[in-house]
Amino acid sequence: MEDLERILDNNRTFAREITKTDPGFFERNAGKQEPHFLFIGCADSRVPLEMLTGVLPGEMFVHRNIANQVIPADLNLLSVLQYAVEVLDVKHVIVCGHLQCGGVGAAMSDNSYGLVDHWLAGVRETRRRHHDELAAFQHNDERFERLVELNVLRQVHSLSRTPIVQEAWKRGARPLLHGMVYGLSDGLLKVLISGIDGQDAVRRAFETDRKRVGY
Numbered sequence: 001m002e003d004l005e006r007i008l009d010n011n012r013t014f015a016r017e018i019t020k021t022d023p024g025f026f027e028r029n030a031g032k033q034e035p036h037f038l039f040i041g042c043a044d045s046r047v048p049l050e051m052l053t054g055v056l057p058g059e060m061f062v063h064r065n066i067a068n069q070v071i072p073a074d075l076n077l078l079s080v081l082q083y084a085v086e087v088l089d090v091k092h093v094i095v096c097g098h099l100q101c102g103g104v105g106a107a108m109s110d111n112s113y114g115l116v117d118h119w120l121a122g123v124r125e126t127r128r129r130h131h132d133e134l135a136a137f138q139h140n141d142e143r144f145e146r147l148v149e150l151n152v153l154r155q156v157h158s159l160s161r162t163p164i165v166q167e168a169w170k171r172g173a174r175p176l177l178h179g180m181v182y183g184l185s186d187g188l189l190k191v192l193i194s195g196i197d198g199q200d201a202v203r204r205a206f207e208t209d210r211k212r213v214g215y
């Protein structure tokens with residue numbers, strides 16, 4: 001129970017500190033949310049999206065799953081995306097991967113991990129498509145890091161193909177799509193791709209990949 005007491009204690013401190021600097025904060029927040037960001041991240045406990053970006057409650061809509069996947073048949077993700085884009089009208093959708101991602105690591109190997117293998121099939125597919133690029137690295141760490149990046153880029157591309165984003169772009173140039181990787185050992189976000197605001201931007205960003213690996 002010590003663990004639980006610790007987080008409940010921290011929660012009381014959190015509420016007290018915010019109320020101290022802004023007495024009406026929670027009442028206003030309960031009324032409505034107007035987040036500018038939808039963050040799609042990995043479920044990994046070392047990647048606390050709100051903490052590492054310093055946002056306050058109400059500023060970020062969040063979806064997390066193993067290896068930050070954007071799978072077109074995932075109703076959970078699509079529901080979050082639709083609500084974020086069509087109701088909350090977020091300005092930015094960010095796919096955030098991270099180094100040393102266990103999900104991507106599992107997809108690097110040919111071992112079987114049970115149910116999660118189905119979930120990670122897309123990452124394995126990315127690994128296959130980029131086989132030559134990955135094989136050119138001398139060290140496994142570099143291959144791992146690059147596959148984390150390629151996985152993020154692939155998910156940004158998948159996002160751009162969803163009818164939700166396509167329809168939103170027809171109405172105006174938002175949301176902007178971005179892809180980032182979080183470094184566990186330095187706590188920093190690295191931007192891989194940014195400001196994708198329509199089909200032309202998608203074409204430009206993925207032109208090389210389309211020719212080389214057929215996206």
Ligand SMILES: [Zn+2]
Pocket residue numbers: 042043044066067068098100101102103104
């Ligand atoms: Zn991960």
